[in-house]
Amino acid sequence: MPVTLDTSAPDFETAFTTLLNAKREDSPDVDATVAKIIADVRSRGDAAVIDLTAKFDRITLTPDTLRITAQEIADAEAQVSPEDAQALHLAAERIRAYHERQLPEDAEWTDEAGATLGWRWTAISAAGLYVPGGLASYPSSVLMNAIPAKVAGVERLAMVVPTPDGILNPLVLLAAKISGVDEIYRIGGAQAVAALAYGTDTIAPVDKITGPGNAFVAAAKRRVFGKVGIDMIAGPSEILVIADADNDPDWIALDLLSQAEHDESAQSILITTDADFGKAVGRAVIKRLETLERRAIAGPSWRDFGAIITVPDLATAAALSNRIAPEHLELCVAEPDALSAQITHAGAIFLGQWTPEAIGDYIGGPNHVLPTARSARFSSGLSVLDFMKRTTLARMTPEALRAIGPSAERLATSESLQAHGLSVTARLDKLNR
Amino acid sequence: MPVTLDTSAPDFETAFTTLLNAKREDSPDVDATVAKIIADVRSRGDAAVIDLTAKFDRITLTPDTLRITAQEIADAEAQVSPEDAQALHLAAERIRAYHERQLPEDAEWTDEAGATLGWRWTAISAAGLYVPGGLASYPSSVLMNAIPAKVAGVERLAMVVPTPDGILNPLVLLAAKISGVDEIYRIGGAQAVAALAYGTDTIAPVDKITGPGNAFVAAAKRRVFGKVGIDMIAGPSEILVIADADNDPDWIALDLLSQAEHDESAQSILITTDADFGKAVGRAVIKRLETLERRAIAGPSWRDFGAIITVPDLATAAALSNRIAPEHLELCVAEPDALSAQITHAGAIFLGQWTPEAIGDYIGGPNHVLPTARSARFSSGLSVLDFMKRTTLARMTPEALRAIGPSAERLATSESLQAHGLSVTARLDKLNR
Numbered sequence: 001m002p003v004t005l006d007t008s009a010p011d012f013e014t015a016f017t018t019l020l021n022a023k024r025e026d027s028p029d030v031d032a033t034v035a036k037i038i039a040d041v042r043s044r045g046d047a048a049v050i051d052l053t054a055k056f057d058r059i060t061l062t063p064d065t066l067r068i069t070a071q072e073i074a075d076a077e078a079q080v081s082p083e084d085a086q087a088l089h090l091a092a093e094r095i096r097a098y099h100e101r102q103l104p105e106d107a108e109w110t111d112e113a114g115a116t117l118g119w120r121w122t123a124i125s126a127a128g129l130y131v132p133g134g135l136a137s138y139p140s141s142v143l144m145n146a147i148p149a150k151v152a153g154v155e156r157l158a159m160v161v162p163t164p165d166g167i168l169n170p171l172v173l174l175a176a177k178i179s180g181v182d183e184i185y186r187i188g189g190a191q192a193v194a195a196l197a198y199g200t201d202t203i204a205p206v207d208k209i210t211g212p213g214n215a216f217v218a219a220a221k222r223r224v225f226g227k228v229g230i231d232m233i234a235g236p237s238e239i240l241v242i243a244d245a246d247n248d249p250d251w252i253a254l255d256l257l258s259q260a261e262h263d264e265s266a267q268s269i270l271i272t273t274d275a276d277f278g279k280a281v282g283r284a285v286i287k288r289l290e291t292l293e294r295r296a297i298a299g300p301s302w303r304d305f306g307a308i309i310t311v312p313d314l315a316t317a318a319a320l321s322n323r324i325a326p327e328h329l330e331l332c333v334a335e336p337d338a339l340s341a342q343i344t345h346a347g348a349i350f351l352g353q354w355t356p357e358a359i360g361d362y363i364g365g366p367n368h369v370l371p372t373a374r375s376a377r378f379s380s381g382l383s384v385l386d387f388m389k390r391t392t393l394a395r396m397t398p399e400a401l402r403a404i405g406p407s408a409e410r411l412a413t414s415e416s417l418q419a420h421g422l423s424v425t426a427r428l429d430k431l432n433r
Numbered sequence: 434m435p436v437t438l439d440t441s442a443p444d445f446e447t448a449f450t451t452l453l454n455a456k457r458e459d460s461p462d463v464d465a466t467v468a469k470i471i472a473d474v475r476s477r478g479d480a481a482v483i484d485l486t487a488k489f490d491r492i493t494l495t496p497d498t499l500r501i502t503a504q505e506i507a508d509a510e511a512q513v514s515p516e517d518a519q520a521l522h523l524a525a526e527r528i529r530a531y532h533e534r535q536l537p538e539d540a541e542w543t544d545e546a547g548a549t550l551g552w553r554w555t556a557i558s559a560a561g562l563y564v565p566g567g568l569a570s571y572p573s574s575v576l577m578n579a580i581p582a583k584v585a586g587v588e589r590l591a592m593v594v595p596t597p598d599g600i601l602n603p604l605v606l607l608a609a610k611i612s613g614v615d616e617i618y619r620i621g622g623a624q625a626v627a628a629l630a631y632g633t634d635t636i637a638p639v640d641k642i643t644g645p646g647n648a649f650v651a652a653a654k655r656r657v658f659g660k661v662g663i664d665m666i667a668g669p670s671e672i673l674v675i676a677d678a679d680n681d682p683d684w685i686a687l688d689l690l691s692q693a694e695h696d697e698s699a700q701s702i703l704i705t706t707d708a709d710f711g712k713a714v715g716r717a718v719i720k721r722l723e724t725l726e727r728r729a730i731a732g733p734s735w736r737d738f739g740a741i742i743t744v745p746d747l748a749t750a751a752a753l754s755n756r757i758a759p760e761h762l763e764l765c766v767a768e769p770d771a772l773s774a775q776i777t778h779a780g781a782i783f784l785g786q787w788t789p790e791a792i793g794d795y796i797g798g799p800n801h802v803l804p805t806a807r808s809a810r811f812s813s814g815l816s817v818l819d820f821m822k823r824t825t826l827a828r829m830t831p832e833a834l835r836a837i838g839p840s841a842e843r844l845a846t847s848e849s850l851q852a853h854g855l856s857v858t859a860r861l862d863k864l865n866r
Contacts, residue, residue, distance in 0.1 A: 084847050087840035094837070098550055101540060109534075116784075117531055117798050122777050124811050138848050171847055207810040226666065229811030233659065248863075254856035261852045293851045336828065343824070344555050351549075351828035354860060358853035359829060362841040365550050366825035378557050378641040378662030380823040390813040391776070392799035395769065395784035396792060404527070407520035408795040414517050414604055415571050418726045419694045420791035423687035427787060430681070 002282070002306030006275065007316055019307055020323060020374070024236055024265040027215055034190040034219040041194035046202050052191040057133070057164045061186070063202045068168070068184040073177055076170035084171060091363045092143050092178045098365030099151045102384040108393065114400035118393045123153030124229070126204070127387060128196035129181065130211035130221075131172060133162035133188050139175035140361060144368050144382065145211050146179030152387035157181050158206055160196060162188020188213075193220035197228045210382065212369075231382060235372040236265035239357055240326035240346075242317045243281075244333045245274035247353055253284035255330055258358050260301035261294040267305040269324065271317045278308040318342035325376040328357045347376045398431050435715070435739030439708065440749055452740055453756060453807070457669055457698040460648055467623040467652040474627035479635050485624040490566075490597045494619070496635045501601070501617040506610055509603035517604060524796045525576050525611045531798030532584045535817040541826065547833035551826045556586030557662070559637070560820060561629035562614065563644035563654075564605060566595035566621050572608035573794060577801050577815065578644050579612030585820035590614050591639055593629060595621020621646075626653035630661045643815065645802075664815060668805035669698035672790055673759035673779075675750045676714075677766045678707035680786055686717035688763055691791050693731035693739065700738040702757065704750045711741040751775035758809040761790045780809045831864050 005015050040048040046063045054060055077085075108118030127149045131142055142159070149157050159176055161169075163186045176184055185203060187195065193213075199205030208229035209221060221230045239259035243252050256268035272278045285302060289295050311317045318339060321329060325345035333339050336351035343349060347370030350357050361368045369382035396404075405424045412421035438448050473481040479496045487493055510518070541551030560582045564575055575592070582590050592609055594602075596619045609617055618636060620628065626646075632638030641662035642654060654663045672692040676685050689701035705711045718735060722728050744750045751772060754762060758778035766772050769784035776782060780803030783790050794801045802815035829837075838857045845854035 083843055087843040087847075090837065090840045091844060094544075094546075097544065101542075102552075107534060111527075111530070111798075113527075115797065119535075119799070120773075125777070140844055140848065226806070226808070229808070248859070251856065251859050254852055254859055257852035258850070258856045261850060288852070288855075293849065298852065340553075340826070344558070345822075346824050348825040348827070351826065354831055354834050355827055355829040356856040356860060358845060358850075358856045359834070359838070359841050360825075360827055361850075361853060362844045363837045364548065364827040364829075365544075366552070366827055370825075371822075373659070375659070375662070376822065376824070378822060381825055383823065385818075389778075389804075389809065389811060390816065391779050391809070392781040392793075392803075392814055393773070393784065394781070394788055394793055394797040394799055396788040396797075398787055401787050401792070404523065404796045405792070407523045408792050410516055410520035411524060411573055411795045412791060414520075415573065416726070417691070417694060417791075417794075419687055419690035419721070419731065420794060422721075423684065423691050423789040423791045426681070426684050426687055427789060 002302055002308060004278070004308050006310040007312065016320070022305065024267060024305055027218070030215050031219050034216055034223060037190040038194040038220060038223055041191050041200070042198050045200035049187055049191050049195050049200060052189065053187050056189055057162050059163065059166045066185050066187065066202050068173065068186055072168065073173050073184070076168055076173040077177065079170040080174050085174060088139060088143070088171065088175055088178055091140065092147060094363055094365045095143055095147045096151060099148045099384050103151065104385060104388065113403040114397045115404070116395040119390050120393060121388045121390050123155070124207045124387050124389065125154070126156040126158065126206040127154045128206035128209040129157060129159040130193065130209060130213050130217055131159060131161040132213055133164050137161065137169045137172055139171040140368065141212060142172055142175035143179055146176065146181050148367065148382060148384045149387045150180040152384045154387050156183070156206070158183040158185065158196065158203065160185045160187050160192035162186070162192070190216045190220035193217060193224060197224035208387070210386065231369070231386060232371060232375065232379060234369070236267070237262045238267045238326050238372060239328040239330065240269045240271065240321055240324055241330040241332060242271045242314070242321060242339065243277065244272065245277040246334065247277070247332045249277065249280035249284040250288070251353065251356070252281045252332060253288050255356050256281070256285060256302070256306070257288055257292060257298050258356070259328065260298035260306065261292065262297070264297055264300045265305070266301045268302060269307045269309065271309045271311055271320060273311055273313060273317070275310040278310055282308055314339050315342065321346065325374045327370045327372045327376065328360070330355070330357055345376045347371045347381050401427055402431055435735055435741060437711070437741050439743040440745065449753070455738065457700060457738055460651070463648050464652050467649055467656060470623040471627040471653060471656055474624050474633070475631050478633035482620055482624050482628050482633060485622065486620050489622055490595050492596065492599045499618050499620065499635050501606065501619055505601065506606050506617070509601055509606040510610065512603040513607050518607060521572060521576070521604065521608055521611055524573065525580060527796055527798040528576055528580045529584060532581045532817050536584065537818060537821065546836040547830045548837070549828040552823050553826060554821045554823050556588070557640045557820050557822065558587070559589040559591065559639040560587045561639035561642040562590060562592040563626065563642060563646050563650055564592060564594040565646055566597050570594065570602045570605055572604040573801065574645060575605055575608035576612055579609065579614050581800065581815060581817045582820045583613040585817045587820050589616070589639070591616040591618065591629065591636065593618045593620050593625035595619070595625070623649045623653035626650060626657060630657035641820070643819065664802070664819060665804060665808065665812060667802070669700070670695045671700045671759050671805060672761040672763065673702045673704065673754055673757055674763040674765060675704045675747070675754060675772065676710065677705065678710040679767065680710070680765045682710065682713035682717040683721070684786065684789070685714045685765060686721050688789050689714070689718060689735070689739070690721055690725060690731050691789070692761065693734035694725065694727040697730055697733045698738070699734045701735060702740045702742065704742045704744055704753060706744055706746060706750070708743040711743055715741055747772050748775065754779065758807045760803045760805045760809065761793070763788070763790055778809045780804045780814050834860055835864055
């Protein structure tokens, strides 16, 4: 049974802190294995990647067959139903439209000292996208990672996806094609991350790697960080629903279950102003679990990490939500905008009862790669900015240098950095001050 | 002697690649020590911090004296000369003005499907700033880290700075005061990072930690990443100067030395279109090194990692620069804007011969915390955005859900995520489609 809490109970604070700090994931320590795999790929390149793929994915590749061909992608596309293809296209279009609005602006201005200052944004040249194989091979993840990269202007987007026993996922390949992925390699695991980071004869290195993966992939991303950029290391998914009594308990139950079905470590929390409504949602979850296809996953998630919290008012709900800093936050209340204004930490907010979180996973437009494990306190979901970087610009005139240079000399001296100061002094001397 | 390269030489590509891949820093493996320190601070809190500070900084503290008092800060301020104070104030004002322009805008719009979409930026609630002690205790670093945090709207900014043997740096404390730092603790090393990340009885935990530090600090930041956000792990400083013959060799020599004097591992590279000018700069560096206060640092840096590269034209210079992806890039050419437009990867660009890089370290306005070790390929200097995070917003109406919901159902089914689909289906059923 999930935890049931009430802020009016004397032990609430203790119980809530326990809920906040519950460790939901035991990451196996695979770092030593991953270090060996990376070293192997760095020294033997393609040969190492091919050997490791034979071992883990049970397929025999050559340098010529590492890459999935245009013909294979066309064949995959032909296997996708027109309805599925249309849904993918609509999703891609909406995700692209949302992310195009994130393109940042350059700036340049001249200040009162005569200094021209500003910045300029440029795209990362080459990015790598990791896509898991097997059960967690989601076409929607391909769209969510690849489209922001292409909107940013990434010239070369290389995707890796393991194909255990040689089985390709047609929807994943179609999503890659729709998103504008430039190269796809049928490899996975730490070896794929190493190949993207360091390059092999067949796979040119990239500058940044994004995308979800298992413990090996996460450990490999941590290890290559610095050599290349990486996105966040994602943890298990979470949802927090704040709902008043004026909701259908079954809708809220399904919203909670749509996180719980991802992973036994996923967490679904309901905060409600009405204890009876909370109980009704609890019953609806149990009822839905009876027939849910993934009840073997969603059941344990709800049992071990689910929670129903009763609060006296929405202000208390917002305060608790800010302590949780949820990845996904649904506001199923009469005035969601007013409640949203009180939220300071959340990855994504879904406003009103007509906005189930699943809309955001697929088709809404915002990105579904979001900060987990309370990291919405300090980080954001994936965006176009993750595939760009900013170069700052400064240009002094002789007059500007005369105006502000002496302060630079002064500070350089105070930090005992003489050459810093002299580089200004030499120029000011030429101007005879 | 620094390397001298010419793109017209047959072995240029090999020599340039060697230069690019030269390992400039041996990070000692302090990870096991750091893991123990963090575990100690997590279990014993203040007591562990106090013991470790006694051991490493040779000062005896109590929970009551961990924090530097307002009186101590006022005393420090009284020790700073009016000229130094004025320089710090001018720098702070210019840095603040630059960073205020980085404040991002929220967005909200309604699309043709009737979905209201957007995002909202909020500040991180609490940030920690690490400031090194001893030689590398730079007031300018305090300004560059603290001001963006305060411009972003960080409510609580806690600074840590070790004070070996109890010695305070008055300029560092004044810089903290000018920047609006809220709390200062006289602790450093991995123990300070652990205290900021996990909190103790005296020091409340923060959400993100920024600022430079030694190998112990860097290892501690890597370890607490996830629990809190961190900024980049900075490597040794670099400068690339692209200069035509129409420059004073001594100015360019000083610009190169202003990086070299930071660290024996710093790297200074000149790319020039005129081989004779390159030689003149080489001679000027040697001459300046004779009298430079920090010649024991700058000399080895220039000898081991310096380079002078001759190119036939500025387009070639830009292409090489983009492969280097320098932290600092000076364009000492007749038309710096035209050359700047060809630069795709650089942390900061300094345009024209009147803009020595040192201006950017102190007083220009842009941040001096910049991506090192070729990471300008995928990352940016510190900015206001590093102290904020973005929450995405989505709101469907019944009509919007009717328009796009069926595609979400379709994609959920294709990914075998039944509850995701049902959360949409239940709502659409209510609308009778």
